[in-house]
Amino acid sequence: MSLLVLDSVTRRFGALQALKGISLSVEEGELRAIIGPNGAGKTTLFNLISGYFPPSQGSISFAGSVITAVSPNALVRRGIIRTFQITQIFLALTVYENLRVAVECAMGLQLRPYIGRATRARVEARVDELIEVTRIGAKVDRIAGELSHGDQRVVEIGIALSRAPRLLLLDEPTAGMGDEETRHMTDLIRRLNRTNGITMLFVEHDMAIVFGIADRITVLDNGALLAEGSAAEIAANPRVQAAYLGDAAGARAA
Ligand SMILES: Nc1ncnc2c1ncn2[C@@H]1O[C@H](COP(=O)(O)OP(=O)(O)OP(=O)(O)O)[C@@H](O)[C@H]1O
Ligand SMILES: [Mg+2]
Structure with a gap:
């Protein structure tokens, strides 16, 4: 059984469809990167998984239970923990x-x-x-x-x-960091996953990090699921290259 399952999840803000019929599964122990251009819906995805907004349509299950209408605090007690794009301490x-x-x-x-x-x-x-x-x-x-x-x-x-956490969501954990800090954070993410066994989703714009540590990569584009797969599959995906990566990132990951 997958730890997290999204089934046809849509989120609207007025006329804007921030997420369009997203279905995805995350396995226990997985380190999953969520990538996509600005405004693709990455943070919205985290807001839905962590209960900050309900989906407009579709359902979300965690550890076998539907959590679509569960509050953020109750989800924290069930083990869904997140950090924000802006540091909160x-x-x-x-x-x-x-x-x-x-x-x-x-x-x-x-x-x-x-x-x-x-x-x-x-x-x-x-x-x-x-x-x-x-x-x-x-x-x-x-x-x-x-x-x-x-x-x-x-x-x-x-x-x-x-x-x-049973599921840790990190929204742009290395944003605004220098090289040394980025390396330290990347090591920490990998260690939490590999050594401590924490299932993680992280939003990241640095493709070297994404391709370096993620087990699987989910690509969002304009609210839709553009592609999902291993680093090699994503790097080789022509739709991803056209929409987002460009030749440089594809070459680096290959
Ligand atoms: N609470 C909200 N109310 C209205 N619109 C929203 C809200 N949250 C997000 N949006 C819109 O939904 C779309 C997706 O936003 P989101 O923050 O999920 O993108 P993102 O992929 O995290 O982008 P970035 O890489 O810039 O952080 C954007 O068009 C955004 O303006
Ligand atoms: Mg965001």
Whole structure:
């Protein structure tokens, strides 16, 4: 059984069809890239999967249940976790505090006036795990707002991981990053998938990253599903090349 299934999903905003009859399946353990030109519907796809908007038509299933009308918060509890195109973290808190607050919320502790010693130890152990997996250890005491954009993105992913995602959606995780930050983020995405086994969808404009790490690639164009396949299949697809990739990206992936 596929972890995520979209069946003929359409989303309209007034007269605009942002997504047109999209059907796709994502398998457990898959690292899937979503690509396509600006305005193709990539973020809208994430908004539908994470419950921010309902589809106008069609259905979405996750882990065998229809989730088309389930709220974002309820989907988080079921394990669908996302990051946004714009970074969302607590800028005034340190990295450690960001992760601690996230873990406390994930454990349902946020309204407790006092957290006992045993529970505190569990929170700290979980925060330490997140620090280790994201490799942000050297910066835990820094104020998040003073970090580089790339490090803030890493903290955001740490926060997302506090919810133990079954499906992690990353919207343009490397946008605006320099080479070194991009490499670090790409390594993190690959590690979360390969080592931690997290099923992931990521929107990405950098074709070197897409072809470098994705198991499969879904191409959207003007709200429609243009193509889907392995990196080699997508690179060789003449419709994709014509609509989006151009010769350079095709040559790089080949
Ligand atoms: N809430 C909304 N209300 C009205 N129109 C919207 C809304 N969200 C998205 N759209 C429109 O839907 C289309 C798809 O937008 P979307 O943000 O999904 O594109 P995208 O593929 O993520 O683009 P980008 O690469 O620029 O992030 C665009 O024409 C956009 O203007
Ligand atoms: Mg977008």
